[in-house]
Amino acid sequence: MAVSGGVDSVVLLDMLVKKSDVELVVVHFDHGIRPDSAQDAEFVAELAKRYGLPFETKREELDSGSSEELARDRRYEFLRGVAKKHSAKLVTAHHADDVVETIAINLLRGTGWRGLAVLDSDVVRPLTDMTKSEIIGYAQKNKLDWHEDSTNASDYYLRNRIRKQTIGLDDDTKRQLLALWVTQKSLKKQIDDEVAQLASNGPDYSRYFFTHIDNTTSVEVLRGVVGGRLTRPQLIKALHAIKTSLPSKTFQAGGGVNLRFTSRNFRVELIK
Secondary structure (H helix, E strand, C coil): CECCCCHHHHHHHHHHHCCCCCCCCEEEEECCCCCCHHHHHHHHHHHHHHHCCCEEEEECCCCCCCCHHHHHHHHHHHHHHHHHHCCCCCECCCCHHHHHHHHHHHHHHCCCHHHHCCCCCCCECCCCCCCHHHHHHHHHHCCCCCCCCHHHHCCCCHHHHHHHHHCCCCHHHHHHHHHHHHHHHHHHHHHHHHHHHHCCCCCEEEHHHHHCCCHHHHHHHHHHHCCCCCCHHHHHHHHHHHHHCCCCCEEEEECCEEEEECCCEEEEEECC
16 A cells, blocks of 8 residues: 555555455655655654554655656556555555546646546545545544645645645535546546447558547547557647548657558557
């Protein structure tokens, strides 16, 4: 289980420890961005010792200008590596407020409808039905200690700025948004299943097919064809290339995706 030392992961760890049928490994990633991040690692190490659980950690020296995306990617790379090592599932403490914030961030970034089906992966997130206020209430009732991330008050990070806008939502509103989120994830699965039927195994695809179906469907099918490597703007540009490129031309779509054209077809090349 990923434990940052914040109240969310401390509460989830306490809940899981109380389940007799769960075997846990406490995992902590120290990105090294904050001067005091080493204290979080020491706190989590002591917490694991107190519960009698195995503990694994890693520290990197990312600078203070590192993006949220880079820090998250490096963290998940380590977490997934540890989960694979132990043949275990990765468990995180994302909660209802995190879902609401992530949806708001994706809408601002123009990610399209898929931005509403967030946090949909193989990661186990048991707290998505709990709000932040409920988590803090649990921590206080059970007299749990935690470390507050000193960057949570900084407006440097987009999530913190969004949080200031969503924090005023009442719990009933958050639960309505969560219900819509669950519905959207179900629709996403249905759409992905349909796309899998429409897209052949490749690597060659009919330009005629992509030209004569509506753009929304074309973008979704193309996304499946390239294995989700392209952003929505990249997919739209690639679709335009499919419709207009001359034979023998190659279009570099980004994300390690090249499209090579003949008069009737295009071939997808995925570069590792």
